[in-house]
Amino acid sequence: MSDVPVDANAGCPGTQSGNAGKTSACAGCPGQASCASGQGPPKPDVSGVIDRLSEVKHKILVMSGKGGVGKSSVTTSLALALASDPKVQVAVLDIDLCGPSIPRMLGVEGEGVHQSADGWAPIGVKDNLCVMSIAFLLDNKNDAVVWRGPRKAAIIKQFLTDVNWGEIDYLLIDTPPGTSDEHISSVQLLMGAGSVDGAVLVTSPQEIALLDVRKEISFCHKTNLPVIGVVENMSGFSCPHCKECSDLFPSTTGGAAKMCEEFNIPLLAKLPLDPRLAKCMDDGEDFFEKNSDSPLAKNLLDLAEKLKEMVQ
Known part of the structure; x- marks a missing residue:
C-alpha cells in the first residue's frame, strides 16, 4: 500500500x-522539508491504533465535501439501522470537531467520558x-473548538488509540465537510494500520452539492481510500401523511446517479426527506x-443491509 500524502490538495506533486x-x-505543508529532501513525509505511529482497533471488524468513514447535506444525520440513522439487529455491535466516532452534533442526535448530549485503566x-x-x-x-455545549491542524490530529489519534472500543462489528466515523486536517489524519492513521473498509459519501441531488462531493471522490483517489458508494440524501420530500414523495431539490445534471455513473461507483441509496427524522434527532429519539x-x-434499513453485503 502506498503512503498517504500529507497534502491531498490537487496541486500536490506526490511524495514520489x-x-x-x-x-x-507545497508551501505551508508540514511535510515540505522532508519531501524536498527525498525522505518523504514521516509515517505516523500506528501501533496504538492497530492494538486498539484489533477487535473492530469494519471501519467505515462517512464523508461529504459539502456541508448541509445531512451527513451526520445519515451517520446517525445508519448506526441506528445497523443496531436494529441486536446481534450486531455498532459504534460511532464523531470527528466533526467543530460541529459535533451526533451526541444530540443520539440522545446522549451532556454525558461525560469515563476513564479507566483500559x-x-x-x-x-x-x-x-x-x-x-x-x-x-x-465544559459547555456552546463552547467553540478553535484548534489548528496539529491539535486536531492529536485528538483524532487519541480517539483511535485511547478509547476502549471492545468487540465492534461496525465503527462509523463521521467526518466534517471538506478534505482537510481531520480527513488526512484519520485516513493516514487507519490506512497506516491497514484497517479501513472505505468511505460512504453523502450528497444531495443539486449540482452545487455534487461539485464538492466530486472533490471528496478526488480526495479518496489521491489517498487510496476505497469508495464504498454514494448516498443521495434529501432525494425528494416524503409526506408523513400521504406517504407520497415529491421532488425537493432540482437534479439539473442528473443527480447522484449521473455522478456515480461518471466515476463508476455504486449509488447505495436515495433517501427522501422526512420531517419526522429531524424532530427525532432534535429530541434524541x-x-x-x-x-x-x-x-x-x-x-x-435497506441501506444498512446493502452496506453489510459490500463490506463483508
Whole structure:
C-alpha cells in the first residue's frame, strides 16, 4: 500500500515526484522539508491504533465535501439501522470537531467520558450502540473548538488509540465537510494500520452539492481510500401523511446517479426527506422506534443491509 500524502490538495506533486516539496502547492505543508529532501513525509505511529482497533471488524468513514447535506444525520440513522439487529455491535466516532452534533442526535448530549485503566469508555446509547465525540470533553455545549491542524490530529489519534472500543462489528466515523486536517489524519492513521473498509459519501441531488462531493471522490483517489458508494440524501420530500414523495431539490445534471455513473461507483441509496427524522434527532429519539412505517425507515434499513453485503 502506498503512503498517504500529507497534502491531498490537487496541486500536490506526490511524495514520489522529483518536484516533491519544491512547488508552490507545497508551501505551508508540514511535510515540505522532508519531501524536498527525498525522505518523504514521516509515517505516523500506528501501533496504538492497530492494538486498539484489533477487535473492530469494519471501519467505515462517512464523508461529504459539502456541508448541509445531512451527513451526520445519515451517520446517525445508519448506526441506528445497523443496531436494529441486536446481534450486531455498532459504534460511532464523531470527528466533526467543530460541529459535533451526533451526541444530540443520539440522545446522549451532556454525558461525560469515563476513564479507566483500559482507556476512555465510549458513551452507551443502547446495549449494542455506543458513541465517542469531542462534545463529551467540552465544559459547555456552546463552547467553540478553535484548534489548528496539529491539535486536531492529536485528538483524532487519541480517539483511535485511547478509547476502549471492545468487540465492534461496525465503527462509523463521521467526518466534517471538506478534505482537510481531520480527513488526512484519520485516513493516514487507519490506512497506516491497514484497517479501513472505505468511505460512504453523502450528497444531495443539486449540482452545487455534487461539485464538492466530486472533490471528496478526488480526495479518496489521491489517498487510496476505497469508495464504498454514494448516498443521495434529501432525494425528494416524503409526506408523513400521504406517504407520497415529491421532488425537493432540482437534479439539473442528473443527480447522484449521473455522478456515480461518471466515476463508476455504486449509488447505495436515495433517501427522501422526512420531517419526522429531524424532530427525532432534535429530541434524541430513535426514528425507527417511532416511525417504523415511514418509507425513509425502510430505505435506511435497506441501506444498512446493502452496506453489510459490500463490506463483508
